[in-house]
Amino acid sequence: MPENFDVIITGSGSNGISAAIYLQQKGIKTAIFEQASTPGGATRTEELSLPGFKHDVGSAILPMGYASPFFRNLPLANYGLEWIFPDIPYAHPFADGSAHAAYQDIDKTAAQLGRDENAYRDLFTPLVENWNKLENDLLGPLGIPAHPIDFLKFGLKAIPSARMLVNHYFKEEKTKVFFYGSAAHSTLPLTNIASASFGLVLTTMAHRYGWPFPKGGAQNFTNALLEYYKSLGGTLVLERNITHLEELPQAEAYMFDLTPKQLLNIKGLDFPGLYRSRMSNYNYGAGVFKIDWALNEPIPFTNDKCKLAGTVHLGFSQKEIEDSEAFIHKKNMTDTPYVLVAQHSNFDNSRAPDGKYTAWAYCHVPNGSIKDYTKIIEDQIERAAPGFKETILARSTMNTVQLQQWNPNLVGGDINGGRQDITQLFTRPIVSLSPYSTPDPRAYICSSSTPPGGGVHGMCGFNAAKKVVQDHFKDIKV
Numbered sequence: 001m002p003e004n005f006d007v008i009i010t011g012s013g014s015n016g017i018s019a020a021i022y023l024q025q026k027g028i029k030t031a032i033f034e035q036a037s038t039p040g041g042a043t044r045t046e047e048l049s050l051p052g053f054k055h056d057v058g059s060a061i062l063p064m065g066y067a068s069p070f071f072r073n074l075p076l077a078n079y080g081l082e083w084i085f086p087d088i089p090y091a092h093p094f095a096d097g098s099a100h101a102a103y104q105d106i107d108k109t110a111a112q113l114g115r116d117e118n119a120y121r122d123l124f125t126p127l128v129e130n131w132n133k134l135e136n137d138l139l140g141p142l143g144i145p146a147h148p149i150d151f152l153k154f155g156l157k158a159i160p161s162a163r164m165l166v167n168h169y170f171k172e173e174k175t176k177v178f179f180y181g182s183a184a185h186s187t188l189p190l191t192n193i194a195s196a197s198f199g200l201v202l203t204t205m206a207h208r209y210g211w212p213f214p215k216g217g218a219q220n221f222t223n224a225l226l227e228y229y230k231s232l233g234g235t236l237v238l239e240r241n242i243t244h245l246e247e248l249p250q251a252e253a254y255m256f257d258l259t260p261k262q263l264l265n266i267k268g269l270d271f272p273g274l275y276r277s278r279m280s281n282y283n284y285g286a287g288v289f290k291i292d293w294a295l296n297e298p299i300p301f302t303n304d305k306c307k308l309a310g311t312v313h314l315g316f317s318q319k320e321i322e323d324s325e326a327f328i329h330k331k332n333m334t335d336t337p338y339v340l341v342a343q344h345s346n347f348d349n350s351r352a353p354d355g356k357y358t359a360w361a362y363c364h365v366p367n368g369s370i371k372d373y374t375k376i377i378e379d380q381i382e383r384a385a386p387g388f389k390e391t392i393l394a395r396s397t398m399n400t401v402q403l404q405q406w407n408p409n410l411v412g413g414d415i416n417g418g419r420q421d422i423t424q425l426f427t428r429p430i431v432s433l434s435p436y437s438t439p440d441p442r443a444y445i446c447s448s449s450t451p452p453g454g455g456v457h458g459m460c461g462f463n464a465a466k467k468v469v470q471d472h473f474k475d476i477k478v
């Protein structure tokens with residue numbers, strides 16, 4: 001390992017790696033220090049259930065990993081990354097055995113929606129067509145938008161709650177439930193301001209790019225990023241839990257792929273009391289309860305659209321999903337939670353031994369919950385796929401505490417590095433013109449606790465790294 005680095009990054013999540021790659025591309029010498037024995041943070045794959053069954057422990061479906069303005073320009077195919085596009089990005093089954101599918105084709109999707117056909121097309125066509133004008137403004141810190149009219153038009157749709165949006169645009173209960181399926185990724189009550197924005201962005205991704213995932217597991221995305229990083233001369237150091245700045249080599253700047261609570265625990269940083277107090281007021285969101293299954297056969301969904309979808313959203317009425325996402329913030333749960341299911345092995349036979357399958361799912365739960373939600377998740381799947389339980393060979397479950405033990409950034413099981421409500425969506429971790437900077441001029445935060453928040457897109461790391469270049473390497477053009 002060389003002794004001198006320009007910038008040291010603590011944490012090898014997708015944001016730590018994107019920061020390191022950007023800097024290394026600029027000729028700035030970097031090293032990543034990671035506490036775990038495998039890199040990738042919440043983008044890793046392990047044989048959790050039985051030998052030969054590869055499960056994505058955290059992130060699993062990576063539309064933003066594919067489409068992110070930073071990642072999509074990297075030559076990751078040369079470093080082993082293969083994307084798999086399921087026939088249908090996502091589907092949503094209903095109690096009567098029917099289902100709606102988000103096809104990449106908007107017209108085909110709209111054609112399923114009865115009286116909402118035109119409204120759906122009118123809502124999403126401009127977003128899909130203008131996404132290239134919106135993406136940089138939406139995936140960065142709050143600032144003057146490059147395309148103010150398009151940004152304003154998006155904002156008018158995105159600022160309402162998901163409930164307000166569906167009641168304004170749609171007439172059919174099934175269309176409303178279908179939209180809730182993607183809006184509920186926000187982990188917010190669907191009556192909260194801006195909860196609509198998640199449904200708009202994720203559905204736009206489905207129509208514009210699809211919802212792909214890496215062949216062989218999310219780990220292969222991390223591995224391709226790191227192989228490319230190493231080809232640029234970058235250094236990765238594993239099994240180094242950083243607790244004090246002194247444990248890191250001397251550098252011009254230090255970037256932390258950590259959430260606020262963890263950053264405040266790093267000793268040797270010069271943070272005044274006011275900053276510490278503002279950062280300690282940062283809010284974490286609800287947690288998740290995660291299950292991975294080894295299966296004897298694919299999930300036996302009644303509806304064929306669900307069998308052809310990489311992701312299936314479960315929640316059988318508007319009220320059911322609303323209650324599910326509202327109760328978790330009151331430290332409570334319904335017996336019929338909103339559940340996200342991914343079924344990679346239907347499309348990727350490298351995930352399981354011959355003729356066998358995997359499935360991945362989670363439901364949102366109160367932050368810090370240690371209850372076992374296996375039964376209610378499996379009961380929800382049975383409603384759309386009778387006989388599912390008989391296909392199970394083995395399962396692995398992780399409650400919020402186990403998730404945090406696996407990756408310390410998942411505070412209380414929060415998978416997004418902090419609550420993503422209107423008060424923390426663009427202004428995370430604190431309200432600041434430069435959210436990646438800290439009062440210590442050497443230290444920067446680059447995790448999903450900064451804009452644009454959770455998801456595997458690397459944009460937090462990319463934006464933070466640009467700030468480091470502007471502040472410390474003034475001769476280099478960002």
Ligand SMILES: Cc1cc2nc3c(=O)[nH]c(=O)nc-3n(C[C@H](O)[C@H](O)[C@H](O)COP(=O)(O)OP(=O)(O)OC[C@H]3O[C@@H](n4cnc5c(N)ncnc54)[C@H](O)[C@@H]3O)c2cc1C
Nearest residue numbers: 011013014015035041042058059060061242409448455456
């Ligand atoms: C169950 C689950 C499902 C998800 N599903 C999806 C999905 O399908 N699609 C999607 O886009 N996103 C998904 N996400 C969210 C996504 O994974 C995260 O938003 C993203 O990984 C955040 O990246 P990050 O770099 O900010 O942090 P992380 O990926 O959490 O990385 C932080 C890294 O810092 C390391 N670290 C922490 N403390 C220290 C220390 N003191 N010293 C050294 N290293 C340290 C950690 O070990 C970790 O490697 C999911 C997350 C989870 C947990």
